[in-house]
Structures are given as structure tokens and as C-alpha cells.
Amino acid sequence: MSEQARREELAASLAEVRGRLDRACRAAGRSPAEVELLAVTKNFPASDVVKLSELGLSSFAENREQEARNKVAEYAGLRPDGSARWHMVGQLQRNKARSVVRWADVVESVDSDRLAEALARATANALDAGDREHPLDVLVQVNLDEAVGRGGAPPAEVPRLAEMITRTSELRLRGVMAVAPLGGDPDMAFATLSEIAERVRVDHPEAVDVSAGMSGDLESAVAHGSTRVRVGTALLGGRRLISP
Template sequence: MTDLTARQAELAENLARVEERIRGACAAAGRSRDEVTLIVVTKTYPARDVRLLAELGVRHVAENRDQEAAAKADECAGTPVTWHFVGQLQTNKVRSVAGYADVIHSVDRTRLVNALSSAAAHQGRRLDCLVQVALDAESETAGGRGGAAPGSVAKLGDAVEAAQGLRLAGVMTVAPLTGPYAGRPSAAFERLREISTGLCTRHPAATMVSAGMSSDLEEAVAAGATHVRVGSAVLGERPRLG
């Protein structure tokens, strides 16, 4: 067995385990499996793994660092996957990210909305955008892991929807490490669902709820997540970055 064949077999086994977890979570929540999309977070892993995942049927992959993601997306040109950008995004990286990412999960300020709109329009693209919600934040203060405070989500959503080249797709969060929801992913994801419901009253098409990772995908599915972002459970423990 070649190294490539062995790696594909490993990924297939890991994907099967994650799929079983998602199916079980959906059944426990009374939801259809079709309601939840798996996004495999491929950060720190080579383009080869993206291609192997695509061969195994994965259609959504995510990255969080532009320098790595841009090179990987270029190397994987023609691979049938949708690229998601899930990391904190600086405005000086926007033009690059807008060139390959299809979905931006980390929109958290008006300045970023304006930069994404300009880049998308310049490149003739239309980007799906999620408002990242910081559940460790106060009403108008940014959270420690990035994201918009809950009280500013509606205003930011309005800005995205009005921006040329952008489409408001929904909301995203990362279970917070501090604040009232620290260590309480179920409560955090329930709060995100409340925020999503409020946003949908203003923007009915913004139905995407991105929440849950390898450690807490079940809690996210139970709270109504439409997309879960899973990395290590599929790809294995991440290599240490030098």
C-alpha cells in the first residue's frame, strides 16, 4: 500500500466516524441528516489531503490563514470543493481571500464589509458572508477570539446585505473560552440560534448557522447548526507549526 493509498484509507475511516456522529446527533435532535453540512477544516494539512477528501466526497473545506490557503487553493484548482475562510481576517488580506474563498465566516466589523465588497466587485465575484458572533463580548465590544458583539449583529447584517458583491448568509460562532458561556457549548449554541432567528426576521435568506467543531459538534447540531466545522476528527492531530 502506497503512502497515498494509506492516507486516503485513514481519511475515509475518520470521515465515516464523523459521519456516524453527525447522523446520531441529527437523530437525537429529530433532524434530517440533510440539514447539516460538514466542512472539513484543512488548515496545516497539504493540498494533497484536500484532493483526497474531494475523492472521498467532501465538498466543503475551510482554511484560516490566507498565506497558506491561497497557495493551497491555487494548487487545488479544478478540485470540486467550496472554500470557506474561517479565520480572523485583516483588511490587507481581503483582496487575496476574495479571489478563492466562496464563503467568509468571520465578518465582524463594518470596515471589513466595505473591504470585502470592494474586492468582490473588483474581481466580479459574489461572496457569501457570515457575521461572526462573539458570545464572550459585551453589547458593543469585540470578543477576545474575534467576532461582533451580539448587540451589533443586526446592524452588521444590514451592512453586508446592502454591500455590492456580498450576500448575507447567516451567522457563525466559536464556543467561547471566557464569559458566561465558557465551558457551556450547548448554551452558547442555543444563544447563537436565538441571534440567528432574530437576524432572519430582517433577512429571511440568512439561514446558515455555522457552529460546532470536533469536540462539540453534537451540541451544535442539537442547537440547530446547519454547518459544522471539523478538523482534527477527520485529519488527525495537527502538525506543530514552526
């Protein structure tokens, strides 16, 4: 596919996703300005990120640290004047903390004390070394179905983990994130997440972000208060353009 054809394809997909978001917000009695569109660019090249940024997007998400690190650097070379904001949304091992804090503006998948501590230490070192200018924004990932291997803190543990994060000066608690259970009812899952998010906000009013909803269930997430939807397939397509 030519560069122009790909640009047109992405523009059409973006218009369709934005239309879905607008309709979902209207149905929920909300303003579309309340919901951020986060483009999940895993397995797609930096050139697609450039095209999406030229189409008006500024927030991008990655699932794997090594792929993200390389892509962020490539994007910076392709568009040195760009202002992309990068999110880590995949499960993160503690030994990747030092690397991820050098490129990520936000880590949405904090699900344990040990990971939070590792990120805080890595952020402190990066700030001292001049590799970062600001503390790291983080979200607590909530496990809504207790599935092994999917990541996320159990709901009962979320308030305690949120409190632990706020005791560090290197991390800034911004809210919660979750993925709807596979094959489950997204309305029920996102209603539960909304209740958890509200409990967190009572103690931490700055933690206003609710990252929920993807290509297949964004309407349900918006109806239950999501402030950020993470869209990959509906925006970029289902095929892989680069090796994982």
C-alpha cells in the first residue's frame, strides 16, 4: 500500500471511530471533549504514528516495552517537532522500569506495590540523570475478572495501592484502568470499574482518569464514565505491519 493510500485509510478509520465516540457521548449525555482517544499502535510502524499525529491525534499507546522504545525514538526522528504523549498499557515487568520511564509519559498498568516501587526508583534516577523532566503519571490497573495472567490488582486492593502510590514524589496517581473480561458483560464490568474509580477519587481527587473501552466495547465504557478509550483494531486495522 502506498503512503497516500495508507493515510487515506487511517483518515477514514479515524473519522469512523470519532463518530462512534460522538454518538456514544451523546447517548450518555456527555460531551465528546470528556473522552480522550488513545491510539494503540502496537505492531504498527512509526510512520503510522506520524500519519495519525498529522490527522490530529496526540496520544499513543504501546503494549511491549522494547517495541515502544524503538518506535518512540523512530517517531522522534521522523517528526522532531511532534508533541506525542506515550502511554504504556501492557503488563510491565519490574526489570523494565528503568527503560520505560525514559520514554513513557504515562504507565497505565501499575498493579502491585513492587512495580510501583520499581517505577518510583527508576523515575527518581531518570530525573537525576536528566532523562525525564517530570514525575511519571500512573494509573492503577484493576483486574475485573480474576483471570490469571491478564494483569491488574484485585478490586479490594486498589485503594491501598492507590494510597501507596500517592506517598511517592516520583509518581502521580491519575486514576484507574481496566480491560473488560473476555466473553463477559462489558456493562457489568465497567459499572464495577466506575464504582472503584469513584472510591479512589474520594481519597484522591486528582485521580480523575478512567481508562476503559477498546474497539469492541467503547460505547459501554463511555456510558459508564470512561475518560479515555484505547483503540487499536478499529483505527489501524487487524493486520500486523511490523514484526512483534
